[in-house]
Amino acid sequence: MKIPFGVIVLAGALAVSGCAQKGLRVLQKPGTGPDEFLVLPSKPLSAPENYSSLPAPTPGGSNLTDVNPQAEAVAALGGKPGALVAGNGVPAGDAALVTASSRYGVESDVRETLAEADAKFRHRNRHLGRIKIVPVDRYDQLYKKQSLDPFAVSEQFRRAGAATPSSPPEDES
Numbered sequence: 376m377k378i379p380f381g382v383i384v385l386a387g388a389l390a391v392s393g394c395a396q397k398g399l400r401v402l403q404k405p406g407t408g409p410d411e412f413l414v415l416p417s418k419p420l421s422a423p424e425n426y427s428s429l430p431a432p433t434p435g436g437s438n439l440t441d442v443n444p445q446a447e448a449v450a451a452l453g454g455k456p457g458a459l460v461a462g463n464g465v466p467a468g469d470a471a472l473v474t475a476s477s478r479y480g481v482e483s484d485v486r487e488t489l490a491e492a493d494a495k496f497r498h499r500n501r502h503l504g505r506i507k508i509v510p511v512d513r514y515d516q517l518y519k520k521q522s523l524d525p526f527a528v529s530e531q532f533r534r535a536g537a538a539t540p541s542s543p544p545e546d547e548s
Contacts, residue, residue: 501517525542
C-alpha cells in the first residue's frame with residue numbers, strides 16, 4: 376500500500392505545528408481559568424487570644440490580619456506603598472510626568488474606548504475561516520499595517536539630522 380506524498384506532507388506539517396510558541400501574540404482568550412493577578416498573597420492564619428472579643432463580620436469591612444490590603448499588594452508586586460500621592464494613586468516621582476502628559480485633558484474611560492476600537496478593528500480585518508492548516512501569527516496579520524519598520528524610522532531620523540543610537544544590522548535583527 377502506497378501513502379500519497381501529500382498525506383505525508385500534511386501529517387508532517389500538523390506534527391510540527393504543535394511545536395510553535397505563540398506567547399503573548401495570541402489574540403483569543405486562553406480559557407476560563409483563574410486570573411493570577413487577582414490572587415493576593417495572604418498572611419498565615421493565626422488564632423486570636425480571645426474569640427469573644429472579635430468584632431462582628433461586616434461585608435466589605437476591614438480585616439484584622441490585612442490592615443491595608445492595597446499597600447500590601449503594591450509591596451508584594453515590588454512597588455513602594457508609601458510612594459503614592461494621596462488620592463490619585465500616582466507615585467510622587469511621576470507626578471510631573473503625569474501633569475505634562477495630561478495637559479490637554481484625560482479621558483476617564485480610555486481603556487474601554489481603546490478596547491472597543493481594537494475589537495472593531497480586529498472584527499473588520501479578520502480573515503476567512505478560523506481553521507488553519509499551519510500556524511498563523513494572527514497578531515502580525517492584523518497589525519502589520521500599523522507596525523513601524525525600526526530601521527526605516529532610524530534612517531529617517533538620521534537624514535533629518537537627529538542624533539540616533541547605533542542599531543544592529545538589518546539582517547541580524
